[in-house]
Amino acid sequence: MKIRLLAGIFALGLAAAGCGGATVATSPSSTAPAAGSGTASASAGTVKIAINPWVGYEASANVVAYLLKNELGYQVELPEIKEQLAWEGFGTGDVDVIIENWGHPDLKKQFIEEKKVAQEAGSTGNKGVIGWYIPKWMVDEHPDITDYKNLNKYASLFKTSESGDQGQLLFGDPSYVSNEEALIKNLKLDYKVVVGGSEAALIKSAQQAQEQKKALLFYFWDPHWLFSKTDLVRVNLPAYTEGCDADPKKVACDYPEMDLDKIVSTKFAQTGGKAYELVKNFTWTNEDQNAVADDMTNNGMTGEDAAKKWIEANTAKWQAWIPK
Amino acid sequence: MSTTAVTTPSGLRLPRWAAPVGAAALFVAAYLVFQGTGTLPHDKEAPQFLAVTEFREWIDDHRNDNPLFLYFLNYVRLFVAWLYDLFLAGLHALGWPGITGVMGALAWLAGGWRVGLLALGGVSAFGVLGLWESSVETLALVAVAVLLSLAIGIPVGVWAGLSVRVRRAITPALDVMQIMPTFAYLAPLALFFHIGAPAGAIATMIYSIPPAIRITALAVSQVSPTAVEASASLGATRWQTLVKVHLPLARSTMALAINQTIMMALSMVVIASLISAPGLGGEIIRGLSRAQVGIMLPAGVAVVIMAVVLDRMMMAVAHREPHAKTGRTNLLAALALAVAGLALIPVLPKLWPENLTLNLVAEVNDAVGWAETNWYAVTTFIKDATSHALLNPLESLLTSAPWWLVALAVLTVAWRVSGPRPALVALGCLLAIALLGVWEHTMQTMTTVAVAVLVTLMIGLLLGVAAARSPRYSAVQRPLLDAAQTMPAFVYLLPALALFGTTRFTAIFASVIYAVPPVVRLVEDGIRAVPGTVVEAAVSAGSTPGQLLWKVQLPMARRAILLAANQGIVMTLAMVVVGGLVGAGALGYDVVTGFSQRTDFGMGFVAGIATVLLGVMLDRITQGADRRPSPRKRKFT
Numbered sequence: 018m019k020i021r022l023l024a025g026i027f028a029l030g031l032a033a034a035g036c037g038g039a040t041v042a043t044s045p046s047s048t049a050p051a052a053g054s055g056t057a058s059a060s061a062g063t064v065k066i067a068i069n070p071w072v073g074y075e076a077s078a079n080v081v082a083y084l085l086k087n088e089l090g091y092q093v094e095l096p097e098i099k100e101q102l103a104w105e106g107f108g109t110g111d112v113d114v115i116i117e118n119w120g121h122p123d124l125k126k127q128f129i130e131e132k133k134v135a136q137e138a139g140s141t142g143n144k145g146v147i148g149w150y151i152p153k154w155m156v157d158e159h160p161d162i163t164d165y166k167n168l169n170k171y172a173s174l175f176k177t178s179e180s181g182d183q184g185q186l187l188f189g190d191p192s193y194v195s196n197e198e199a200l201i202k203n204l205k206l207d208y209k210v211v212v213g214g215s216e217a218a219l220i221k222s223a224q225q226a227q228e229q230k231k232a233l234l235f236y237f238w239d240p241h242w243l244f245s246k247t248d249l250v251r252v253n254l255p256a257y258t259e260g261c262d263a264d265p266k267k268v269a270c271d272y273p274e275m276d277l278d279k280i281v282s283t284k285f286a287q288t289g290g291k292a293y294e295l296v297k298n299f300t301w302t303n304e305d306q307n308a309v310a311d312d313m314t315n316n317g318m319t320g321e322d323a324a325k326k327w328i329e330a331n332t333a334k335w336q337a338w339i340p341k
Numbered sequence: 342m343s344t345t346a347v348t349t350p351s352g353l354r355l356p357r358w359a360a361p362v363g364a365a366a367l368f369v370a371a372y373l374v375f376q377g378t379g380t381l382p383h384d385k386e387a388p389q390f391l392a393v394t395e396f397r398e399w400i401d402d403h404r405n406d407n408p409l410f411l412y413f414l415n416y417v418r419l420f421v422a423w424l425y426d427l428f429l430a431g432l433h434a435l436g437w438p439g440i441t442g443v444m445g446a447l448a449w450l451a452g453g454w455r456v457g458l459l460a461l462g463g464v465s466a467f468g469v470l471g472l473w474e475s476s477v478e479t480l481a482l483v484a485v486a487v488l489l490s491l492a493i494g495i496p497v498g499v500w501a502g503l504s505v506r507v508r509r510a511i512t513p514a515l516d517v518m519q520i521m522p523t524f525a526y527l528a529p530l531a532l533f534f535h536i537g538a539p540a541g542a543i544a545t546m547i548y549s550i551p552p553a554i555r556i557t558a559l560a561v562s563q564v565s566p567t568a569v570e571a572s573a574s575l576g577a578t579r580w581q582t583l584v585k586v587h588l589p590l591a592r593s594t595m596a597l598a599i600n601q602t603i604m605m606a607l608s609m610v611v612i613a614s615l616i617s618a619p620g621l622g623g624e625i626i627r628g629l630s631r632a633q634v635g636i637m638l639p640a641g642v643a644v645v646i647m648a649v650v651l652d653r654m655m656m657a658v659a660h661r662e663p664h665a666k667t668g669r670t671n672l673l674a675a676l677a678l679a680v681a682g683l684a685l686i687p688v689l690p691k692l693w694p695e696n697l698t699l700n701l702v703a704e705v706n707d708a709v710g711w712a713e714t715n716w717y718a719v720t721t722f723i724k725d726a727t728s729h730a731l732l733n734p735l736e737s738l739l740t741s742a743p744w745w746l747v748a749l750a751v752l753t754v755a756w757r758v759s760g761p762r763p764a765l766v767a768l769g770c771l772l773a774i775a776l777l778g779v780w781e782h783t784m785q786t787m788t789t790v791a792v793a794v795l796v797t798l799m800i801g802l803l804l805g806v807a808a809a810r811s812p813r814y815s816a817v818q819r820p821l822l823d824a825a826q827t828m829p830a831f832v833y834l835l836p837a838l839a840l841f842g843t844t845r846f847t848a849i850f851a852s853v854i855y856a857v858p859p860v861v862r863l864v865e866d867g868i869r870a871v872p873g874t875v876v877e878a879a880v881s882a883g884s885t886p887g888q889l890l891w892k893v894q895l896p897m898a899r900r901a902i903l904l905a906a907n908q909g910i911v912m913t914l915a916m917v918v919v920g921g922l923v924g925a926g927a928l929g930y931d932v933v934t935g936f937s938q939r940t941d942f943g944m945g946f947v948a949g950i951a952t953v954l955l956g957v958m959l960d961r962i963t964q965g966a967d968r969r970p971s972p973r974k975r976k977f978t
Contacts, residue, residue: 070630097623097630099937102536105401111537111617124939178728179844179924181737190630191930192937198385214843214924217632221842265940266386317703 063092064285064292066114067103070190071216073240074117076309077141079320080335081116081299083328088339089291095320099192104280108134113285114296117141117277119194129280136286138279138293142300147194147238147272149186152227153248165204165254172207174232183209187235189219196268197236200254203269208234220314223247240303242311294340301334361757368750372742379743381780385944389778393943397532404535414533421485421539428481435682437468438689440477442682446675448650452657453671457678463650468693470639471700472621476647479610479620482538483647486545486606491599494550498557498598499583502591508558515551520956522915523548523612523830524932525949531616531936532946541610541618548609552601560594561587593659600655607648611831612919615936625831629922634839635705641832649824709839716840724846731792732845739784744775747784755962758903763961770958779944779951785927786917786955793849793913797856798906804857805864805905806890815865825858830916838923848920848929856912860905867901868894907963914959918952928952 064085066078082093098106104124106112128135151162155174161167168184175184186208188197197210213219219235220243226233227247237249254271255261261270279296286293305327312323328335404410432440441464449457467476501508526544534540564587572586588595614622621640628637713720739747748771755764774783808815837851871894879893895902921929928948935945 072631096617096619097627098536098617101937101939102617105939106536109535109537178725178733179926181733190937191934212843212924212926212930214922215630215632217630218843218924221632 062290062292063094064113064289065094065096065106065111066116067098067106067112068095069100069103069115069117070097070192071238072242072310072314073143073306075320076306076313076323077116077143077299077301079313079324080301080309080327081114081296083321083324084295084335084338085292089295091292099190100194101192104128104135107280107282108132110282110284113282113289114138115280116296116299117143117145118280119145119147119277120273120275121194125280134283135280136283138281138286138297140300141277141279143240143277143303143306145238145240145275145277147236149234149252149254150223150237150249151232151234151252152223152230153250154227154230155232156250163250163252165206165252168234168252169205169207171232175208175234177211179211180209183207184234185209185211187219187222187233188212189236190215193236195236196262196265196272199266199268203267204254223249240306240310242307242314245307245311246315291340295338298338298340300338305331305334364753368746371746372738375743375746377741379745380741381744381775381778383781384778385941387778387944389776390941390943390947393946394940395943397942397946400532417543418534418539421489421534421542422537424488425481425485425538425542428484429478432477432481434686436686436689437464437473437693438685439682441465442678442680442685444650445682446679448654448657449671449675449678451654454674456653456657457675459653460650461678463646466646467643469697469699470643471693471698472624472639472643473693475619475621475624475640476643479622479644479647482542482545482610482613482618482620483603483606485542486549486610487599487603489542489546490549490553490602490606493546494553494598494602495557495595498554499561499587501554501558502561502587503583508562511554515555517953517957518547518551520911520953520960522918522952522956523609524915524918524921524929525952527612527616528932528935528942528946528949536617538619540616541613541620544613544616544618545606545609549602549605552605553598556598556601557591557595560591560598563594564590593661596655596659600652600659603651603655604648607644607651608830611644615933622831625834626922629834629838632838632843633702633706634709634835635702637835637838638705639701641835645832712839720840724841724844727792727846727849728844732788735791736785736788739788740781744780748772748775751958751962759961759964763964767958767961770954770961774951774954774958777947777951777954779928779931779948782927782931782948783951783955786914786925786929786952789845789848789917789920789925789927790852790910790914790959793852793856793917794906794910796849797853797860797909797913800853801857801860801905801909802864802902804861806868806895808861808865809868809894810886810890818861822858822862825854830855830919833916834919834923843924845920845925847923848917848925851920851923852913852916855916856909859912860909863901863905863908864898867898867905870901871897903963907960910959910963911956914952914956928955 064082066082068075068078078095082095085091085093096111098112100115100119100121101124103112103115104121104127107128125137129137155162159167159171162171172184175186176182177185179185184207186197186201188195188210189212191212191214200206201208201210213222213235219237222233223235223237223243224247225231227249234252237243243249255269257271257273262268262273279299281289281293281296289296309323309327312318312326313320316323318326400407400410404415435443441461444464445457445461448460467473497511501511526547530540530544530547534543568586568590569582572582577585610618610620611622611625614620614626621644624640625637625644628634628640748768751771752764752768755767774780804818808818833851833855834847836854837847841847841850875893875897876889879889884892917925918929918932921927921931921933928951931941931948932945932952934941935943935948
């Protein structure tokens with residue numbers, strides 16, 4: 018009862034004192050400035066790195082988090098927030114860093130140019146590309162299947178209980194970057210997008226498809242550890258040309274190869290001190306990411322353990338990221 | 342409208358089956374003639390959706406300069422955030438020894454050594470499962486939500502209990518809140534309160550308020566009028582009567598209200614993690630997105646443990662004699678526990694020591710993997726058979742039928758089962774759904790619900806009848822049902838996902854296990870309520886047990902069975918929508934997409950509203966059972 022009373026009094030006080038109104042950005046937030054104190058012993062502040070739902074992203078986030086914790090003495094929070102919500106989190110203090118951003122020119126325009134709550138923090142060094150894939154055995158049996166023009170011919174192979182009379186195009190997490198609906202419509206393909214719901218659903222289906230020789234057409238992306246374990250072939254959609262994906266409804270071309278980059282909140286860029294420097298300096302290769310992601314998925318390691326293993330084996334690489 | 346005229350029970354001279362069969366034949370004929378016309382295919386770019394998306398953009402841009410936000414909503418958000426931080430800081434300050442000790446002490450006080458030990462074990466289990474942090478966050482979130490629910494719910498409930506007029510005014514609102522699938526709350530809340538702990542706490546609060554209001558109102562209104570009159574005639578003021586007579590006499594029922602509120606909050610707090618509320622729900626979502634049951638299972642178990650501990654504590658309070666004093670030994674034991682816990686705070690580490698945790702992720706994943714590979718043939722067969730034989734035909738029937746025909750069918754059935762007013766409400770809901778532009782997806786969701794309800798009722802009737810006929814079996818089944826009903830809905834997705842992957846069938850499976858317990862219970866109670874004299878008369882007239890069941894017990898328990906169907910439908914819908922997370926598609930998936938793709942926000946929002954409308958519609962169609970005597974009832978008596 019006392020707490021409730023106190024809370025009520027506090028609320029009144031809050032309302033009376035704050036005649037200027039409350040803005041969302043004033044919500045309690047974390048990144049205390051690192052204040053240039055040389056020692057990394059005391060907690061230097063909290064960094065919130067959003068976790069997007071695919072393991073490659075998590076690999077990058079865990080490596081950066083490990084270094085922030087153990088080399089610079091920061092607290093790190095890794096909240097699970099999907100891509101677009103994470104961008105919104107920049108404005109509200111829920112997110113400081115997106116460690117692997119896939120394009121999103123519209124969000125960049127909105128949050129970086131217009132609202133100015135976020136900033137770019139350079140490339141991750143990873144090259145990313147999204148595409149449609151099929152297991153290799155299908156190409157062996159039907160060599161012309163990799164041309165999108167022949168997909169309709171084979172649509173009946175891809176039928177499932179979920180896609181009805183059409184072929185199934187298996188999609189991942191609902192939050193992923195996607196032109197699938199538009200591609201199917203604009204290329205006049207007799208396919209239906211069926212949402213598996215997660216990266217894991219895609220991986221499982223791909224492995225089953227190759228091992229048990231089942232037909233599967235699915236959305237996937239590189240960098241990914243799966244390519245080193247399962248033979249997959251990319252379907253050739255009409256080649257990407259600059260600006261062919263400008264209007265999301267009229268897209269009829271493949272995905273571009275993207276330079277994956279890091280995005281940070283403006284506040285973090287200004288007050289993040291060494292943590293911000295480290296995030297900005299972080300850059301590695303697709304192979305590096307795949308190694309960590311593979312350990313996390315297939316070798317039963319937690320993100321932290323996998324990051325530790327990579328960090329112990331690649332001292333030279335990460336030491337270049339640590340701010341002086 | 343000619344069809345409705347045929348089905349009204351005016352034509353009693355015709356054989357009893359003539360009207361329904363005639364109506365059905367008419368519908369089939371109309372379907373065959375008009376099939377494929379008047380359909381409302383789904384359009385992702387419908388103007389309704391775009392308007393909502395634009396509205397959201399506007400809100401995002403004006404979150405910090407619109408007076409409504411600046412002076413009200415943002416304060417609410419800040420206040421709830423502050424409260425949450427306060428609780429979390431308090432719990433963190435206690436550390437695990439403190440929390441364990443204090444919880445144990447409270448439980449001991451509430452219900453003696455048994456409950457005390459249960460609480461000690463339960464709280465330690467959070468640590469052993471390796472989920473200490475998330476559990477504490479969930480506990481804080483539940484505490485905030487329950488506190489706010491009670492702070493609002495109890496006064497409103499007391500008021501409603503004292504005034505019949507108020508009760509009448511709020512009952513419809515509470516009805517809608519209770520049949521509203523949990524998912525539907527989230528998008529509007531994200532719109533006004535953004536994401537994170539405060540929005541999660543507010544969502545949870547809204548969900549858990551109805552029982553607080555309802556049961557409090559009931560408790561207060563049931564206080565014996567003689568006691569009230571005595572108090573008034575002794576010259577007590579209204580306030581004195583309320584505080585000294587009403588509230589103390591209603592105490593044990595109010596403990597029940599608090600218990601219900603906590604249980605509702607616990608089941609919502611998990612779903613609230615879809616809008617980034619912290620806690621155990623996050624682990625479950627994480628497991629879902631990685632399809633790793635090993636991550637989800639410990640979190641699910643922790644939620645169940647929390648529910649059981651809190652439930653037993655509150656029930657112990659509710660069942661205590663009004664004037665029973667806590668014995669000295671119990672008091673001492675509780676005190677000792679609390680002191681021990683508090684004294685250990687500085688000595689022991691604040692976080693649960695890692696070497697005491699049990700990491701089962703890999704083992705559980707392996708077990709699930711084993712089941713997947715070994716049962717693959719069976720599970721795939723069940724899944725595919727259901728999809729091809731039931732789901733796909735029914736779905737194409739509903740989506741290819743003209744909208745007006747479906748509307749007419751709904752009107753006819755609702756009129757027949759529940760009467761004209763509910764029928765018109767149901768029709769209104771359906772038309773609103775059509776106007777919202779989510780017709781096709783609503784029909785798909787309805788298909789899934791229909792199949793799930795069918796299975797639920799079959800299993801429910803079977804188990805319910807078995808329990809009613811054999812007291813020994815019933816005694817075994819009851820505790821299982823009790824446990825199943827304490828569990829948060831989300832937990833049921835686990836086994837479903839493990840067995841069937843992400844498909845519509847997964848949602849069906851989960852909703853069947855979710856909805857079966859209440860159905861079994863209602864059926865069992867209904868059959869038991871058949872008067873013994875009637876049963877005896879039938880037996881002495883030479884009925885076989887089978888005849889007794891089919892000719893006497895089931896017909897006479899008809900009301901209970903219809904009520905069970907109504908409950909089953911409402912619960913199934915809630916779960917099927919949550920199933921959007923695991924491949925159920927349609928409305929639930931729209932809601933999920935709405936959270937994750939900004940351009941689809943409008944669609945998700947509208948789908949949320951449509952879910953509510955669908956819930957109200959299905960409820961009205963089947964509510965004839967409990968709220969008014971059914972027109973057919975007289976034929977049985």
